[in-house]
Amino acid sequence: MIKILFICHGSNVIVNKPKIITDGYYKDFGYGFYCTNFEKQAKRWALTKKNNHIVNVYSYTENLGLNCKVFEQMSDEWLDFVVSSRRGITHTYDIVEGPMADDTIWNYVDDFARGLISRTAFWELVKFKYPTHQIVFLYRRSFKMSFISKEL
DSSP states (O other): OOOEEEEEEEESSOOSSOOOOOSSSOOTTOSSEEEBSOHHHHHHHHHTSSSOOEEEEEEEEOOTTSOEEEOSSOOHHHHHHHHHHHTTOOOOOSEEEEOOOOHHHHHHHHHHHTTSSOHHHHHHHHTTOOOOOEEEEOSGGGOOEEEEEEEO
């Protein structure tokens, strides 16, 4: 069954037509257009921007023909994927969805990647964090979303 999702993107500008960002810092799931289904999280993203604070809302119709990877929760597979993506190692997914390594969690991911803490220590440090969500659209053909509104 095809789903229609409502997703948000926190920014300082209205983004009517999302673009894939292919430069700058490496992100959790690679370069792309990042959204979330948690409005509160999109507001946090928007508030980190200078000047304006805008939450762009989109409807996205799921495309079953895309190569998608979904991490239901943080796991060893998720951790290894984030470490690889943050190191600039590419993958072939069109869309990746799952928990976010926010600034606090990223520090632990970085410590793990550099061998400063063990995998066991990583899981102990992150187990009481609030839930997060991100979905990244990585290729032009995955963009079948409609701009609905802005708020904040």
